[in-house]
Amino acid sequence: MSETKIPYKIYLDESEIPDSWYNVRADMSVKPAPLLNPGTGAPLTAEEMSGIFCEELVAQELDNDTAYIPIPQEIRDFYKMYRPSPLIRAYCLEKALGTPAKIYYKFEGNNTSGSHKLNSAIAQAYYAKKQGLKGVTTETGAGQWGTALSMACAYLGLDCKVFMVKVSYEQKPFRREVMRTYGADVTPSPSTTTAVGRKILEEHPGTTGSLGCAISEAVEVATSTPGYRYVLGSVLNQVLLHQSVIGLEAKAALDKYGVTPDIIIGCAGGGSNLGGLISPFMGEKLRGEKDYRIIAVEPASCPSFTRGKFAYDFCDTGKICPLAKMYTLGSGFIPSPNHAGGLRFHGMSSTLSQLYHDGYMEATAVEQTAVFEAAEQFARVEGILPAPESSHAIRVAIDEALKCKETGEEKTILFGLTGTGYFDMVAYQKYNDGLMSDYIPTDADLEIGFKGLPVVPGQA
Amino acid sequence: MSETKIPYKIYLDESEIPDSWYNVRADMSVKPAPLLNPGTGAPLTAEEMSGIFCEELVAQELDNDTAYIPIPQEIRDFYKMYRPSPLIRAYCLEKALGTPAKIYYKFEGNNTSGSHKLNSAIAQAYYAKKQGLKGVTTETGAGQWGTALSMACAYLGLDCKVFMVKVSYEQKPFRREVMRTYGADVTPSPSTTTAVGRKILEEHPGTTGSLGCAISEAVEVATSTPGYRYVLGSVLNQVLLHQSVIGLEAKAALDKYGVTPDIIIGCAGGGSNLGGLISPFMGEKLRGEKDYRIIAVEPASCPSFTRGKFAYDFCDTGKICPLAKMYTLGSGFIPSPNHAGGLRFHGMSSTLSQLYHDGYMEATAVEQTAVFEAAEQFARVEGILPAPESSHAIRVAIDEALKCKETGEEKTILFGLTGTGYFDMVAYQKYNDGLMSDYIPTDADLEIGFKGLPVVPGQA
Numbered sequence: 041m042s043e044t045k046i047p048y049k050i051y052l053d054e055s056e057i058p059d060s061w062y063n064v065r066a067d068m069s070v071k072p073a074p075l076l077n078p079g080t081g082a083p084l085t086a087e088e089m090s091g092i093f094c095e096e097l098v099a100q101e102l103d104n105d106t107a108y109i110p111i112p113q114e115i116r117d118f119y120k121m122y123r124p125s126p127l128i129r130a131y132c133l134e135k136a137l138g139t140p141a142k143i144y145y146k147f148e149g150n151n152t153s154g155s156h157k158l159n160s161a162i163a164q165a166y167y168a169k170k171q172g173l174k175g176v177t178t179e180t181g182a183g184q185w186g187t188a189l190s191m192a193c194a195y196l197g198l199d200c201k202v203f204m205v206k207v208s209y210e211q212k213p214f215r216r217e218v219m220r221t222y223g224a225d226v227t228p229s230p231s232t233t234t235a236v237g238r239k240i241l242e243e244h245p246g247t248t249g250s251l252g253c254a255i256s257e258a259v260e261v262a263t264s265t266p267g268y269r270y271v272l273g274s275v276l277n278q279v280l281l282h283q284s285v286i287g288l289e290a291k292a293a294l295d296k297y298g299v300t301p302d303i304i305i306g307c308a309g310g311g312s313n314l315g316g317l318i319s320p321f322m323g324e325k326l327r328g329e330k331d332y333r334i335i336a337v338e339p340a341s342c343p344s345f346t347r348g349k350f351a352y353d354f355c356d357t358g359k360i361c362p363l364a365k366m367y368t369l370g371s372g373f374i375p376s377p378n379h380a381g382g383l384r385f386h387g388m389s390s391t392l393s394q395l396y397h398d399g400y401m402e403a404t405a406v407e408q409t410a411v412f413e414a415a416e417q418f419a420r421v422e423g424i425l426p427a428p429e430s431s432h433a434i435r436v437a438i439d440e441a442l443k444c445k446e447t448g449e450e451k452t453i454l455f456g457l458t459g460t461g462y463f464d465m466v467a468y469q470k471y472n473d474g475l476m477s478d479y480i481p482t483d484a485d486l487e488i489g490f491k492g493l494p495v496v497p498g499q500a
Numbered sequence: 501m502s503e504t505k506i507p508y509k510i511y512l513d514e515s516e517i518p519d520s521w522y523n524v525r526a527d528m529s530v531k532p533a534p535l536l537n538p539g540t541g542a543p544l545t546a547e548e549m550s551g552i553f554c555e556e557l558v559a560q561e562l563d564n565d566t567a568y569i570p571i572p573q574e575i576r577d578f579y580k581m582y583r584p585s586p587l588i589r590a591y592c593l594e595k596a597l598g599t600p601a602k603i604y605y606k607f608e609g610n611n612t613s614g615s616h617k618l619n620s621a622i623a624q625a626y627y628a629k630k631q632g633l634k635g636v637t638t639e640t641g642a643g644q645w646g647t648a649l650s651m652a653c654a655y656l657g658l659d660c661k662v663f664m665v666k667v668s669y670e671q672k673p674f675r676r677e678v679m680r681t682y683g684a685d686v687t688p689s690p691s692t693t694t695a696v697g698r699k700i701l702e703e704h705p706g707t708t709g710s711l712g713c714a715i716s717e718a719v720e721v722a723t724s725t726p727g728y729r730y731v732l733g734s735v736l737n738q739v740l741l742h743q744s745v746i747g748l749e750a751k752a753a754l755d756k757y758g759v760t761p762d763i764i765i766g767c768a769g770g771g772s773n774l775g776g777l778i779s780p781f782m783g784e785k786l787r788g789e790k791d792y793r794i795i796a797v798e799p800a801s802c803p804s805f806t807r808g809k810f811a812y813d814f815c816d817t818g819k820i821c822p823l824a825k826m827y828t829l830g831s832g833f834i835p836s837p838n839h840a841g842g843l844r845f846h847g848m849s850s851t852l853s854q855l856y857h858d859g860y861m862e863a864t865a866v867e868q869t870a871v872f873e874a875a876e877q878f879a880r881v882e883g884i885l886p887a888p889e890s891s892h893a894i895r896v897a898i899d900e901a902l903k904c905k906e907t908g909e910e911k912t913i914l915f916g917l918t919g920t921g922y923f924d925m926v927a928y929q930k931y932n933d934g935l936m937s938d939y940i941p942t943d944a945d946l947e948i949g950f951k952g953l954p955v956v957p958g959q960a
Binding site for chain 1: 508879928
């Protein structure tokens, strides 16, 4: 058997870690709508934002024009501990499927946080440190973001307070322990330690929590504790900016071998992985240089893109955060506890929402048993046990590859394998035991969330 | 800040995955003592062994002369899914310690089994498949080996029956689920499904099990079920042979940068990681070409090298396996359940035992709270959450680096980071909560195990 020309894993050199993040907003003719002050309805100023976020991150959040923003050397040094991440040719999966399609995946799971979240965590922690802050607060759902932030803070010597969605705190005690090992302070949300937490508990006793609740609590603590700011692992423009390192590396690796993807697939919760993976490709598409089919995959149980409204909404349940224009199910929407894994956020990145609205990408929703089927098939031939979140992208990548098998087309498919499922074994056990079921909200379920959309001038 | 000359992570090319395994026995002037038939006391013949092991593996087990044994292409193709593994320069740890020592570690945890075990699992499963077998049986303690074998069997379409030490089965349900996701059949040991299991349960009701018990059960099923053979994740010569890929890659990566280690450190349970890591370096030492300080690190609670006897002993509790000459605590020795993680085997590789006996390597025992201290320190600066087993090596690497800080010596230290601790969070939680304690067996405790040593002709 001869060596294959394209290796199983394409590793770039450490020197090929990008020098700059790529800001896709610079190439958008219609920019994402600005965040609004929930009180006045006016666009949020840098000054208003800087009470919540670090100054440098506020600048990145508001910058719709600079295409390339340099990555500070200290962040690049940290990236070297786990980056460049491998771009893997899924030879074994292709063989198992019997497809003529060529499948590649960018694997972001080879670090202790188990996902791509570390790319933005270290950036946000770095700017907080640079500003002389004492610590940061955040929320975490499935736990990857909280772990990533704990790691970054441990490395830089920053204090880290994490509000963890209660259902995950209970179902994923090991994630909590990883965060504690990295020195973080972890509180189940909603909690009685914040005013907004107490209010949510009063209104919804027995709630298992949501990202929206946890965000409210983390923001309250950040804005009421001197020397602290709030950081967020997804949704925001700044996060997509940092995550562009995924796409930049993937593109550089493919370019090395003269490979151009036809289809690019990513799972979408708040949009951080998808936005990062697609950004340089989307840039080419926006500039009219190339065309790609770009597919966002979301859970059928939390279908922001495919069944949400494109409207201004609160990012949090407590309604204390700025308003963002996005595809949303309403900040009151809480996915069924039946739903495994992350991708539970009611909204979506404003940048991706605008791109989707303008027709630059597609979206599809998949059910969770089909997702775990794909996860198991993938694990058995490719060796990697994928996170449930990532497995949404695997599902659609397999489906597209099977379409190629029918048509005989040799399409090149790139998907984002955002992380590993080592902390998701409760969900895998359910699947292994045949006890996993699907849940699709009815239109009436969704109406409840939509009713809570805020009234914003100029929005129907 | 300029780029450092030696990268954080040295990745070899896929084409640099070794073509052959290196068999350190070929360079030993005193060969490891042969396995004995427990009934007759005579050296085990290939024919006798082939009832337990696959034929090709029997040949590898008995071959004390061939220095290089080619790695079949199918195994190399599987290796490409996760190898070459990175050799990492611990810049961040060096900085945190303030040591002039240069620390490198070979990281084997970037695969779903979470450890180096996959290197031998795929080899053993491959030869079983090649022989036309239906399946294999094995034991697993902490669970890495069982996971690795499940992955290899899923890839090749082989049946896989795993006996999992009961205490781990209960404390690590997630490991069990990973194995099930890869299609393995997992039974807690001792179980009532085997004669030897029932006997052990009768004699020791309420036992939490041991590797020795689980081996007995797995061997019984393999030898009594047509189309099955038994495979073992450590101790055996064949396993050390397969694991030589670790050392060969590490040496090739160091050679590329003209780096020669002064000290090589590995944790030792049955010896698979240590034997693999050191093999090419030990070869040079045996041939008188170079000198290295080689240190085996074992838990103070299961101190085979440092407090065991060099004698023929059973490899299993049920006393149905061949006798091996090795440093042993006696097959009746069962480590305290207080002891976290693996490295619980009462014996040690015959090859390593001979090398230790002949003065080619040192051994040291460390206590578990000190091990977890090292693990936490390492995790916070290097990002990787290490397995408790691997952390034994980290402890001694840090200690050696701190000695260099005192003396000002710029020694180069290489250690094996065998795996990740994602499935060891129960132990980490204990440590985080300040509830971890140490356990060192008394001489009287050890005497119990020594009393069970078999009477073998020519052995005192």
